[in-house]
Every structure is written in structure tokens, then in C-alpha cells.
Amino acid sequence: MFHVLLLPRRPFHVLQAALLFFTLVLGSCRTPSPTEMSTAKPVPTFALSSIIPMPDSVKLLGGSFVLNPNANIYVEPGTVEARSIGQFLADIVGRSTGYNLQVLASAGAPPRGNIYLTTVGGDPTLGEEGYVLTVTQDLATVVAYQPAGLFRGIQTVRQLLPPSIESSTIQPGPWGMAAVTIRDSPRFVWRGTMLDLSRHFFGVQDVKRYLDLMAYYKLNRFHLHLTDDQGWRIVINSWPNLATYGGSTQVGGATGGYLTQAEYSEIVAYAQLRYITVIPEIDVPGHTNAALASYAGLNCDGVARSLYTGIGVGFSALCVSKETTYTFVDDVIRELSALTPGPFIHIGGDEAFATAIPEYVRFIERVQTIVQSYGKQMIGWEEIAQSRLLYGPIVQHWYSNVVQGAAQQGTKVIMSPASKAYLDMKYDNSTTLGQDWAGYIEVKDAYTWDPATQVSGVAESNILGLEAPLWTETIQTIAEVEYMAFPRLAGYAEIGWSREAGRNWDEYKIRLGEHGSRLTALGVKFYRTPEVPWK
Numbered sequence: 001m002f003h004v005l006l007l008p009r010r011p012f013h014v015l016q017a018a019l020l021f022f023t024l025v026l027g028s029c030r031t032p033s034p035t036e037m038s039t040a041k042p043v044p045t046f047a048l049s050s051i052i053p054m055p056d057s058v059k060l061l062g063g064s065f066v067l068n069p070n071a072n073i074y075v076e077p078g079t080v081e082a083r084s085i086g087q088f089l090a091d092i093v094g095r096s097t098g099y100n101l102q103v104l105a106s107a108g109a110p111p112r113g114n115i116y117l118t119t120v121g122g123d124p125t126l127g128e129e130g131y132v133l134t135v136t137q138d139l140a141t142v143v144a145y146q147p148a149g150l151f152r153g154i155q156t157v158r159q160l161l162p163p164s165i166e167s168s169t170i171q172p173g174p175w176g177m178a179a180v181t182i183r184d185s186p187r188f189v190w191r192g193t194m195l196d197l198s199r200h201f202f203g204v205q206d207v208k209r210y211l212d213l214m215a216y217y218k219l220n221r222f223h224l225h226l227t228d229d230q231g232w233r234i235v236i237n238s239w240p241n242l243a244t245y246g247g248s249t250q251v252g253g254a255t256g257g258y259l260t261q262a263e264y265s266e267i268v269a270y271a272q273l274r275y276i277t278v279i280p281e282i283d284v285p286g287h288t289n290a291a292l293a294s295y296a297g298l299n300c301d302g303v304a305r306s307l308y309t310g311i312g313v314g315f316s317a318l319c320v321s322k323e324t325t326y327t328f329v330d331d332v333i334r335e336l337s338a339l340t341p342g343p344f345i346h347i348g349g350d351e352a353f354a355t356a357i358p359e360y361v362r363f364i365e366r367v368q369t370i371v372q373s374y375g376k377q378m379i380g381w382e383e384i385a386q387s388r389l390l391y392g393p394i395v396q397h398w399y400s401n402v403v404q405g406a407a408q409q410g411t412k413v414i415m416s417p418a419s420k421a422y423l424d425m426k427y428d429n430s431t432t433l434g435q436d437w438a439g440y441i442e443v444k445d446a447y448t449w450d451p452a453t454q455v456s457g458v459a460e461s462n463i464l465g466l467e468a469p470l471w472t473e474t475i476q477t478i479a480e481v482e483y484m485a486f487p488r489l490a491g492y493a494e495i496g497w498s499r500e501a502g503r504n505w506d507e508y509k510i511r512l513g514e515h516g517s518r519l520t521a522l523g524v525k526f527y528r529t530p531e532v533p534w535k
């Protein structure tokens with residue numbers, strides 16, 4: 001049996017749908033080739049049915065590669081990053097297969113039966129994250145221009161293997177992959193999610209778990225909402241009370257917590273190994289009650305506020321007319337910039353209802369010079385577009401059309417429309433967690449929109465990509481984070497990565513259904529929407 005599928009870059013039409021069906025249904029129970037006849041059971045293979053986000057082009061070659069107990073992973077000699085990417089794959093595959101895969105060096109193609117990761121011959125036109133994955137009966141090879149592309153490519157390798165490859169305990173094989181050629185690169189450079197550590201605190205282990213799940217879907221931006229009215233979650237050495245006092249509670253009044261600078265750095269390093277950039281957010285001038293409680297001098301009346309454990313917004317404000325406020329902002333941004341290798345600092349700027357608009361505008365204009373002075377690119381929620389923005393900032397859309405003007409003047413936009421991309425919105429009226437002020441967001445609603453047509457006047461060329469924020473007023477545990485994020489986050493990942501013209505809910509929901517068993521193997525207790533035929 002021999003299928004050739006080239007997807008998508010062009011509308012998904014009936015013929016492709018028929019071919020896909022043929023592949024999905026028959027691809028996993030095809031006639032064994034003569035060489036496989038000797039094995040006891042046929043090797044199941046997964047191809048198009050199992051990859052999220054959908055790659056740019058997939059060509060099924062017929063036949064399969066079987067990972068055997070003596071398989072290893074080969075990389076070019078002397079490539080430190082490729083070696084650590086190989087180890088990442090070896091660890092995952094090793095846990096479920098029980099095989100002891102070694103990462104070995106090989107100049108040129110290794111012996112048959114192995115996995116090969118190389119940047120030699122990588123195609124620069126596929127960009128930093130693009131890759132070509134070729135699976136034949138002999139070898140599984142990922143070639144990429146940059147290590148980031150190798151890392152994205154091995155996520156596809158994981159998804160070509162059976163779902164039980166994700167299990168943390170040894171599973172029965174066989175471990176087959178469909179023979180295939182995949183050429184792949186992302187549509188958008190910004191494919192992110194945000195976690196709110198302030199309303200409820202999540203520590204290093206929880207954050208790492210979230211990063212692992214992001215990586216599986218090829219996401220590359222992790223926005224950490226580190227401060228808000230309910231808690232300040234990162235140590236700032238020059239203002240120590242922020243964390244120790246301002247971080248002591250959370251929504252509902254339970255004990256809060258904070259990241260030490262070493263823990264923050266540990267998160268950044270863990271993200272880096274997954275080719276994910278961390279964007280720290282310090283939300284100013286509103287959403288600052290925790291800071292106003294920690295230091296009386298940040299208040300215009302010089303009186304420290306009480307700690308806040310409710311879920312209201314818009315009531316707090318730094319005293320924008322006091323010089324102390326700018327010393328504070330400068331110190332915080334200086335320390336955060338030094339800890340953050342990524343080029344971005346997010347300064348919040350949303351819902352500053354307790355600051356008069358002209359003062360807000362001036363405040364943001366001054367803060368941008370502080371961010372600039374530490375060599376970082378400023379990001380802010382869409383409200384900052386009211387200010388005269390210099391130095392090429394990035395504006396994050398969430399609710400209004402205020403970004404239109406800025407976009408038309410060349411400011412880049414991240415799309416996080418609350419009614420489509422807020423992971424804290426309930427799925428439907430039976431969801432017990434979450435909020436509903438922006439509406440319910442069922443899994444289909446989360447998938448069926450396009451960032452490039454969401455706000456009129458904000459076109460594809462104005463957009464860096466999308467980000468799905470998870471606000472945690474109602475979310476207390478990592479299991480609850482996972483329930484709200486999955487399966488919607490897989491859909492956002494596909495919106496960010498795959499070509500719009502090839503996206504189609506009826507086709508996607510089949511692949512998502514197949515990911516039910518993958519998410520289960522990963523230990524994710526996701527929302528089993530009735531819209532999807534789960535496996």
C-alpha cells in the first residue's frame with residue numbers, strides 16, 4: 001500500500017479528506033511486509049492520525065521503522081545541543097520501552113535501526129524551528145537548520161510512535177513508526193501560553209510539568225504572570241518584603257508562596273532545554289496590591305494596604321506621581337532582566353482603572369525607557385497602546401480594539417482574545433472551574449478562529465502569533481491547570497503552527513481524539529468534550 005499525501009498550504013478538499021480517512025483507518029492495520037511476517041503481531045503505525053500540530057507536508061512512503069531494544073540515538077560529533085536533545089528523546093522512549101538508548105556520535109548516517117539527529121544539511125528556508133523528518137525501514141532521521149528544529153522534530157517522532165510511548169512505566173511494544181517524509185515549519189514565531197502564579201501560587205515542579213506539556217505541542221513562549229493584587233511571586237533582593245510579605249497569601253486566604261531567584265533561573269533553564277522562551281511579567285501600575293501592602297511608600301497616602309485574597313480587579317494603583325515608584329520599577333526590572341536570558345520583559349499595564357488615563361499614559365511612556373535601558377523589549381497588555389510607544393514594543397491583545405492604531409503604525413501584536421483563547425473560561429455551563437465573563441469556550445470554539453482575522457485592521461503581517469493565558473483565580477492545583485488547558489492548548493498550538501488553509505475542525509477532532517490516549521499516557525486528566533471521538 002502506498003499513499004502520497006501533501007498537506008496543506010491549500011484548502012483541504014474532498015480528495016484529501018478521503019485519502020486521510022483511508023490512511024487513518026487502514027494505516028494502522030495494513031498488510032505486513034514480508035520482512036515483518038516473521039514477527040508475532042503486526043506493527044501498528046501512526047502517521048497523519050496522530051500528529052498535532054499538523055505538519056506542513058506529510059508524505060507516507062509505505063512500510064515502517066521498528067525501534068528495537070538495541071536501538072540508539074546518533075548525533076554529529078561535538079554538537080552539545082543535539083546531544084542533549086537526543087538525551088531528551090532517549091529518556092522519554094527509555095521509560096516506556098525499557099530500552100537503554102545511548103546517545104552516540106556519528107559523522108554521517110549511522111547504522112540501520114537507529115535514530116539520527118543532525119543539523120548537517122539543514123534547510124535554512126525552514127527557519128530556526130523547521131525540520132525534515134524522514135522515516136524509512138532502516139532509519140529515523142531528523143535534519144534541521146538549528147537545534148530548535150531538531151527539538152521540534154523529535155516531538156513529531158514521539159507522536160509517530162504508539163501512544164503508550166508516553167507512559168512513565170514499561171509497556172509492551174512493538175514500537176513502530178510509519179515510513180514517512182515530513183517537512184515542517186511553523187506559521188507564527190510566537191506560540192505561547194501564560195500561567196498566573198499570583199492568584200494561586202504554583203511552584204517549580206508544577207511549572208516544569210506545564211513546560212513539558214507545552215513542549216509536546218511545539219509551543220515556544222511561556223509567559224509567567226508573577227505579580228498581581230493577590231501575591232508577589234518572585235524574590236527581588238532590593239525590595240525583599242515583596243516576596244516574603246506580598247507573597248504570603250493567595251486567593252481564598254491560604255498560604256501563598258514565591259519563587260527564589262534560583263528557582264526562577266531553574267525554570268528558565270528547564271524551558272531553554274525545551275526551546276521555550278520565558279517572558280516574566282511584573283504587572284504595573286494596576287494589579288499591584290501585593291506590592292502596595294509590602295511597602296507603604298509605594299502608596300500616595302504613604303499607608304500600606306492590607307493583603308488581598310479576593311478576585312476583584314482594577315482597584316489598586318502604584319503612586320505614579322512619586323519618584324519612589326520609578327526607583328521601585330527600575331530595581332525590579334533590573335533584577336528580572338539580569339535573571340532572564342530571553343529578550344522580553346512584560347510590564348502588564350492592564351485594567352489600571354485606579355489611575356487617571358493621562359497619568360497612566362505618562363507612566364507607561366516612562367516605564368518603556370526603563371525596560372529599554374536594560375536592553376529588553378517591552379511587552380504590555382493592549383491598554384499600553386494608548387501611550388506613545390517607542391523602541392518597538394509588543395502589544396498583547398485580549399479584549400478591545402485599541403491595538404488597531406498601534407498595529408497600523410507597525411507595532412507587533414500577540415493575539416490572546418479572551419473570548420477565544422482564555423484558558424480560564426469554562427468549557428460550558430457544567431464546568432465547575434473557571435470564569436465565564438468572556439463566554440464559554442468549548443474545544444471547537446478554541447480551535448475555529450484565526451488570529452489574522454480576529455481584529456479588523458490587525459492582519460497577519462502585524463501579528464507575531466498567539467498566546468493562551470491561564471488566569472488562576474479559581475484554579476488551585478496543577479491537575480486543575482491541566483484540566484482547563486487540555487485539550488484546548490493542543491488546538492492553540494495547531495493554530496500557531498499549522499497553515500490556516502489546511503485547518504478543519506472535522507479533520508482535527510479525529511486527530512485530537514487520538515491524542516486522548518497520548519494525554520492519558522502522559523497522565524493528563526483532560527476535559528473529555530463530547531465534541532471529540534476520544535480514543
Ligand code: TNX
Pocket residue numbers: 313350351381398422424435471472473
Ligand atoms: C482579566 S486579561 C485580566 C486578569 C484576570 C482575568 C480573568 C487581563 C489582561 N486582565 O487580571 O485574571 O481577566 O479572566
